[in-house]
Amino acid sequence: MHSQPSRLRRAVMLAALTALPSAAQAMLMEYTDQASFLAAIESSYLFDDFDGESGQTSIVTGGPENGYAYSAEASSDDLFFANVTGNADNPALTTFTAGPTIEITFTGAPVTAVGGFFFPTNINGNVFTGTITLDFNGGGSDSLLNPGVSTFSGFTSTVPLAGLSIDTQACASTSCYPALDNFYVGAAATTSDAPVPATAALLALGVVGIGLRRAATLSGQGQDQGRLPG
Numbered sequence: 679m680h681s682q683p684s685r686l687r688r689a690v691m692l693a694a695l696t697a698l699p700s701a702a703q704a705m706l707m708e709y710t711d712q713a714s715f716l717a718a719i720e721s722s723y724l725f726d727d728f729d730g731e732s733g734q735t736s737i738v739t740g741g742p743e744n745g746y747a748y749s750a751e752a753s754s755d756d757l758f759f760a761n762v763t764g765n766a767d768n769p770a771l772t773t774f775t776a777g778p779t780i781e782i783t784f785t786g787a788p789v790t791a792v793g794g795f796f797f798p799t800n801i802n803g804n805v806f807t808g809t810i811t812l813d814f815n816g817g818g819s820d821s822l823l824n825p826g827v828s829t830f831s832g833f834t835s836t837v838p839l840a841g842l843s844i845d846t847q848a849c850a851s852t853s854c855y856p857a858l859d860n861f862y863v864g865a866a867a868t869t870s871d872a873p874v875p876a877t878a879a880l881l882a883l884g885v886v887g888i889g890l891r892r893a894a895t896l897s898g899q900g901q902d903q904g905r906l907p908g
Contacts, residue, residue: 734756735759791866792864793833794832795830796858810846814841834867
């Protein structure tokens with residue numbers, strides 16, 4: 679059973695230019711309401727709720743479904759399927775140790791729409807206060823402040839996205855894990871009647887160092903803690 683859509687809290691149009699003058703301009707529209715996001719994308723998409731998955735794994739693949747596919751890995755160590763407290767649709771995809779990012783590569787049809795529930799957790803599967811940073815390979819980035827299991831974030835792009843990196847920052851604990859559930863991959867609607875959120879703001883983002891990721895080495899108590907099996 680899927681999480682209920684949250685109220686539309688904000689809609690941010692993110693404009694991103696690469697360092698090269700000849701590069702295409704990418705514009706992201708963010709939706710914080712699941713129903714509005716689904717109304718703004720094509721009806722054929724890939725959806726992954728990770729039902730039936732468990733334990734530790736080095737790679738996760740999704741699709742092909744309606745032409746879309748992806749592969750996911752951790753920037754170091756492995757991925758892990760964890761039951762998160764309060765999540766209505768467990769398990770969620772996270773990392774086996776604290777620190778690494780979740781690196782997703784789109785391997786099927788061109789992707790111009792991505793959505794899901796992105797949130798930080800601790801080793802016990804509890805949501806932590808912190809910031810999730812989403813880097814879209816080829817389309818800019820966005821930061822989600824203190825998202826929870828019912829906080830939906832969806833994005834449509836004017837240019838195809840090669841991938842997505844999910845990182846945790848400014849967590850209340852050094853043992854912080856990025857988590858993802860109910861993952862959508864598809865294409866923005868091409869029809870003129872696609873809904874646009876009522877409020878929007880333009881942010882100029884320089885796409886610099888997208889390939890760089892912070893080191894997975896952590897300091898303090900709970901450094902590099904791995905998940906318990908089961």
